Amino acid sequence: MDPLAPLLNLADIADAVKGARAAVDGAYRHPALRRKGGQVAAEISLRCAVASASLLSGGYDLELVRSGTVLDPVLQGSLRVAESLPALAARWENAPRQVFARLHLLAATGLVPADALGRPAASLDRVCSYIVSRSGDPLIRAAVVHGELLALNAFGPVNGIIARAAARLTLVASGLDPRGLVASEEIHLAREPEYLGAAGAFATGTPDGIRSWLKHCTTATTMGAAIITEVGDLALA
Incomplete structure (x- = not known):
């Protein structure tokens, strides 16, 4: 039995998943993606990397980052992770442990000792089983992978960056967001108290806690x- 399938039966979750999927499908019909898709993807990748780093380190000015003048190691690691995701997506569902090692190397260089890079501090067996078996609806799977990684804290000072990257990789590899354009990280940052509260609720393992996280x-x-x-x-203006 698919361990994540029952989560769609939690109150309002099936409708929330359906609405999110429709929103993504609609956004992918934007004419800019045909004419200037690379430009759109690069901008969203930058914005998401800055938002993900900001959730760890209190915020960065997007325009200063764009100018190349912000050399903070957390931000630089987040930028390296974002740049790597298109290539890593092809390996995600077959070799997630290798991808996690690579993400940790990219995110944590300069922040942890070299001999600790690529070595999670907690077991990733359950998370990897969800990824490899393609458990549940892709949106549910991405949320559970994200929430489990936040709770495990297997990657120390860059754990959040890797958890959010894993959620993005799950949606890309599943084909729901094949170009990695959904800017969820910006929403997590804009609604940071809700993000942190829902993540904490998910970690309790209760149905209400899991539902709160899936809704977020x-x-x-x-x-x-x-x-x-x-x-x-x-892009078209």
Whole structure:
């Protein structure tokens, strides 16, 4: 039995998943993705990397980052991770442990001793089993992988960056967000108290806690899809 399938039966979750999927599908029809898809993808990748790093280190100015003047190691690690995701997505469902090792190397260089890079401090067996078996709906799977990694704290000072990258990789590899354009990280940052509270609730393992996290993640996907439209409009302006 698929261990994640029952989560769709939690109150309002099936409708939230359906709405998030529709939002992504709609955003992918934006004309900018045909004409200036690379430009849109690069902008969203940058914004998501900055948002993910900001959730760890209190915030970075996007325009200063864009200018190349911010050399903080947390931010630089997040940028390296974001740049790597398109290539790593092809290996994600077959070799997630190798991808986790690579993500840790990219994110934590300069922050942890070299001999600790690529070595998680907690077992990733359950998380990897969800990824390899493609358990549940992709949105549910991405949320559970994300939440489990936050709770495990297997990657020390860059754990959040890797957890959010893992969620993005799950959606890319599943084909739901094949170009990695849904800017969920910006929504997590904009709704940081809710993000942290829902993640803590998920870690309790109760149905209400899991439902709270799934609701937050599906909302972040829906709102993150709207950012595709926003960036696409700017690209065509």
